[in-house]
Amino acid sequence: KAGVTQTPRYLIKTRGQQVTLSCSPISGHRSVSWYQQTPGQGLQFLFEYFSETQRNKGNFPGRFSGRQFSNSRSEMNVSTLELGDSALYLCASSVSSSGGEQYFGPGTRLTVT
């Protein structure tokens, strides 16, 4: 079974621009969670989608948003990029809707200059 895929793998953007990242979960998984990983803050939860609905949101500004499609694929968008948004963005998929195991994709490395 194919794993979680994320595109693009690397991105370089300029401050003030916006970016859209994509995540395709493992086949049969309906829950997709997004995380940000930085050296200073570690892994932090952004939001989670299940059946096209946002179920939970972490403590991030409204510039960070996401959505999920009927095929469970998910996108996250960051508007008005700031230098501090430079990070590894990870998505994780899981089967259940009750806190089960999550499997991570390879991540998208975003650099904001």
Place this chain on the structure above:
Amino acid sequence: QKEVEQNSGPLSVPEGAIASLNCTYSDRGSQSFFWYRQYSGKSPELIMFIYSNGDKEDGRFTAQLNKASQYVSLLIRDSQPSDSATYLCAVNTDTGRRALTFGSGTRLQVQP
């Protein structure tokens, strides 16, 4: 107080030894506990999960959970240089949520 705490290390063990990684958490309502391994430049890989008190073994890995003391540990037997990585403890701190709260990770170095 951080919700999930780990010693950042590095924890250095000789090849063939047992590596013991520890994690404490603050939310007594936590339900699910996970260990991820992350190699430098790669994404986290799920290696163990445990939901009930006690031990759970999978190959060279054993996860131990003690909810009364609010700690979870990971033992790696017969450590290999390929086990050298950062090990992240993750806890599902709210029932029904799928958000994981991660510790900052413990860097393990296995010396040949």
